[in-house]
Amino acid sequence: MLTKTTEYAIRALIFIQARNLKGERPRLPEIAEGSNAPVHYIGKILQTLVRHRLLASAKGPGGGFFFAKNVPSISLFDVIRLMEGEAFFHRCGFGLNNCSVENPCPAHDQYREIRELYLEKVTRLTIADLAERVNEGKAYLDV
Amino acid sequence: MLTKTTEYAIRALIFIQARNLKGERPRLPEIAEGSNAPVHYIGKILQTLVRHRLLASAKGPGGGFFFAKNVPSISLFDVIRLMEGEAFFHRCGFGLNNCSVENPCPAHDQYREIRELYLEKVTRLTIADLAERVNEGKAYLDV
DNA sequence: CATAAAAAAGATAAAAAGGTCTTAAATAAT
C-alpha cells in the first residue's frame, strides 16, 4: 500500500494534468482542494516533484504548476518510484530482506505474481491518461 | 503493503505453526528470534492474536504458544483482516474514500484486478501450508 | 522601481507506528 504522501502526490499530479489539458495552470490552494490534501503539505510534495523534474512550476503572478510540453507523460511508476523508492517494487511480502529465488519466503511465488501484475499496471498507467478520464467525467478525485 | 506489525504477526505465526507441527510449543524468546522481531513487541502482537482466538497460549512452565488442534488452519486473510482491519482489502488505490463503481477513481478498474488477485492469494494461503514449506526446507523466515 | 502574487524553504508541532521496560497473573512442579 502507498503512503498517504504518495497518494497525495498522485492525486495532485492528476489534478494538475487535468487542468493543464484544459489550458489552465493551477496554483497551490486549488490543487490542495482538488486533490484533497493539506495545502502546505502538498506544497512540500510538489516541491519534491519539481526538484526531480516530474513537474514544473512558476513563481509569481500567473505562476502555478504544470507539466512541460512535449515531454512524454509520466507514469504512476515514475511517481511511486520517486516517492517510495525503487525498493518498494521489490519488497518481500513478509518484510524479509533476504527473500530471493534462492532463499524464498514461504509465499514468495504468490507475492511475485501480485507484484508483477502491479508493476505492469503502474508502468502502463500515465498521469495524462488518468487526467483525461477525469476531464471526460469518467472518473473522480473526490475523497 | 502491510505494516511491520502485521509482517511480524505473520512470520511469528508461521514460526509457531512450524514448531507445532514438530510437536513443539515455542516460547516468546524463541519466537522473537525465529521471526526476527523484538521480543516485547511480538509479545504484544501475539497477545492480540490470542485474544481474538487466532492462536492459543499457556502460561507457566511448559507454556508457550500453539494452535488449537482440530481447528482448520487460519489463512493469511484472517491474520491481515485482524491486524489491518477489513477495510484494508477494499481500500482505494489512491486513498479516496468515496471510490466505488459509481464514483470510480481514475485507476479503479486496474486496482480492482490487483486487489482481487491479492485477495484470492491470501485467502488460499494458510499458515499451516506456509509452515510446512518452512519445515520442508523449501522456504525460509530469516531476515 | 514598487508592489503583489506565487512557489520555495525551513522550523516546528502533532499524530501514528514501532519499540522497551516493569509489574501482575497464571500455572506447573517440587
Place this chain on the structure above:
DNA sequence: ATTATTTAAGACCTTTTTATCTTTTTTATG
C-alpha cells in the same frame, strides 16, 4: 504452599509520518 517459569497487561519512550506556520525568494506587472 512456595518457587520458578511463562504469558498478560500497562506505562512509557523513540522514531517516522503527517501536517502547520512563518519567512524568503522569484517574478510579472503597473
